Amino acid sequence: MALIKFSGVSKQFERNDETFWATRNINLEVEKGEFLTVIGPSGCGKSTVLNLCAGIMTADEGAIMYDGKPVNKVNTKVGYMTQKDNLLPWRTVMKNVELGLEIQGISRSEREKRCRRYIEMVGLDGFEKHYPQELSGGMRKRVSLAQLLAYNPETLLLDEPFGALDAQLRLIMQDKLLEIWKETKKTIIFVTHDLDEAVSLGDRVAVFSKRPGTIKMIEKINIPRPRDVYNIRLSPDFSKAHTTLWSALKDEFELEVSI
Numbered sequence: 361m362a363l364i365k366f367s368g369v370s371k372q373f374e375r376n377d378e379t380f381w382a383t384r385n386i387n388l389e390v391e392k393g394e395f396l397t398v399i400g401p402s403g404c405g406k407s408t409v410l411n412l413c414a415g416i417m418t419a420d421e422g423a424i425m426y427d428g429k430p431v432n433k434v435n436t437k438v439g440y441m442t443q444k445d446n447l448l449p450w451r452t453v454m455k456n457v458e459l460g461l462e463i464q465g466i467s468r469s470e471r472e473k474r475c476r477r478y479i480e481m482v483g484l485d486g487f488e489k490h491y492p493q494e495l496s497g498g499m500r501k502r503v504s505l506a507q508l509l510a511y512n513p514e515t516l517l518l519d520e521p522f523g524a525l526d527a528q529l530r531l532i533m534q535d536k537l538l539e540i541w542k543e544t545k546k547t548i549i550f551v552t553h554d555l556d557e558a559v560s561l562g563d564r565v566a567v568f569s570k571r572p573g574t575i576k577m578i579e580k581i582n583i584p585r586p587r588d589v590y591n592i593r594l595s596p597d598f599s600k601a602h603t604t605l606w607s608a609l610k611d612e613f614e615l616e617v618s619i
């Protein structure tokens with residue numbers, strides 16, 4: 361049984377007194393421990409799909425199941441890193457990363473030990489006492505990721521987590537995320553705008569069509585693991601998957617540009 365299952369899921373919104381479908385008839389299954397990447401043009405409903413999985417929005421049609429149970433309230437099994445960081449401006453980096461553990465009632469020394477590891481992992485050691493407003497956009501994203509990992513949810517929903525990072529740092533973070541995934545065997549749904557990133561990381565890549573977003577294709581990525589994100593573009597398996605996915609994706613972007 362799939363851990364996450366979307367069956368015929370559609371969601372509509374209202375804008376200027378008009379309703380419109382953001383997504384239509386999403387059918388998707390994600391296996392436990394799978395790394396699924398999701399790509400599609402802007403506004404096709406990728407974040408909406410994550411919001412539905414996290415239980416912070418309800419579907420207008422269809423059903424979302426998590427571990428065999430309907431998602432009809434906030435899904436506490438998932439940790440969600442949204443596009444905007446939700447760091448608290450009055451708490452330092454360390455205090456922000458500790459937040460989830462503090463709520464769980466974990467002792468201060470244990471919190472600090474766990475959080476220090478993740479702060480170090482995202483390359484922010486030395487910044488523990490800084491406040492979010494003293495950091496760059498990319499650094500704030502990394503604090504959010506450390507916060508999420510320290511909280512240790514079963515499933516990670518990541519909405520363009522590395523979008524604000526420069527190309528080099530993005531590769532380093534991709535490498536670290538794959539390491540964590542291997543170590544913790546978490547299930548990950550990772551939304552990105554970057555096809556290279558989608559192919560480098562995913563077991564499968566789901567391509568969304570333009571709005572109303574639906575799944576246009578799902579491609580299994582047959583690149584062996586462990587993957588070397590720094591050199592993966594040189595592999596023939598990478599080019600093959602990239603070419604197939606790009607031919608599906610480029611039509612959606614062309615449509616977007618021509619509107």
Ligand SMILES: Nc1ncnc2c1ncn2[C@@H]1O[C@H](COP(=O)(O)OP(=O)(O)OP(=O)(O)O)[C@@H](O)[C@H]1O
Nearest residue numbers: 373374375382401402403404405406407408409571
């Ligand atoms: N709460 C809301 N109220 C009204 N419209 C919304 C709401 N949330 C999303 N939308 C609209 O629904 C559509 C899908 O939005 P969504 O954020 O899911 O797209 P996306 O694929 O994640 O986009 P991007 O890649 O640009 O982040 C967009 O047109 C967006 O403006």
